[in-house]
Amino acid sequence: MKDLLVIVPTRGRLANCQRLTESVEATRELDTDMVFVADTDDEDTYDGLTLPPWAQIHFVPRQPIGPKRNLFAVPAANEYPAVMCSDDDHEAETKGWDRLLLEPLKDGPGISYPDDKRRIDIPETPVVTSDIIKALGWICEPSMNHYYIDNVWADLANSINRLFYVPEVIHRHHHYHLDPSVKRDQTYADGEVNGPHDMAAYARWRETRMEADIATVRGLLW
16 A cells, blocks of 8 residues: 545646646655646646656546545555645645655544645644544535535534644645736636635535544544
């Protein structure tokens, strides 16, 4: 079994994918793989993308980032002990980031996450142990498309006291809110449309399904 799969939804961002790949190549220490998940109507964007043997790109019918991640994370949970969610506008800066993020998860189920220089109160770029994915049947709560998925991760991992912030790992988020050189492109705009829907979906999840999902995750401890 390999050590970690990093799932990266992407659209219209060849340069971002190349930067992330090169940063991971320079810093990974374990048997870590990465898969970019792009859209079938956007294949031409990625002409010329150069990937090492441990990275792949797959094209699927266009869908939000949550379903894209689930499409690959659920089967990957049978092949990897943990799955990481990243976005294409991130960059791995810390040598051995994969080893450091997996270290607190070696003794049981849980979620760890790095400093992405954007938020540290919730795991925007989490490493999720595969037992959690298999128990729930998803890595991203299926009613949410883009936002509040990370709030669910925090709620679930905190419920078992297994949420680990690893500040020595920098996985920088080059978001346009943080980096003035980054433009608010159509991919950002398309994602932001999901805000109101996902806020309501998160509220419904807390009211109707959170208790059952927490019980499922707690069951992994016994």
